[in-house]
Amino acid sequence: MTSNLKHIIYASTPFGFSRSDLDHILIKSRYNNDKNDITGALFCRDDLYLQYLEGPEKEIELTFSKITEDDRHTEIYLLKSGMSTRRLFANWAMKDDPVQSWMWTREEIDSGILEKVTETEAMDIFIKHSRETDQFL
């Protein structure tokens, strides 16, 4: 039983977003995360990235510091960070959201919803997303 899993949730604004940027990010993330024992999920739209990462503390911190230096996005807000005993996305080196099943409206984002989201609300988005995943396993 692993009890030293760290998880983080952050939101950011894509910089010059394109579908091919997203494809490159996903390919690289899955390759690296697999090696680093990291799993998680990434929601992506042209105006928002929202990512959940979980794994060994050291690897999460290292990966997040690389992500914060990436110039493909800006305005990175850490919405939650904490420890867990089990993974939400055990089978996903990085799950994406091709059908865009969840999203805030552009108006909500523009009016600053990200600054008001609580840790629990941020976590609930990913708990819900992980359950949707399970139905297809």
Ligand SMILES: Cc1cc2nc3c(=O)[nH]c(=O)nc-3n(C[C@H](O)[C@H](O)[C@H](O)COP(=O)(O)O)c2cc1C
């Ligand atoms: C929105 C976003 C999400 C990312 N997610 C991950 C990730 O989960 N894992 C990862 O290794 N890199 C991720 N990256 C890429 C990193 O910023 C960085 O380019 C990469 O880790 C560098 O890998 P390297 O040191 O092997 O060259 C992400 C980048 C962006 C913009």
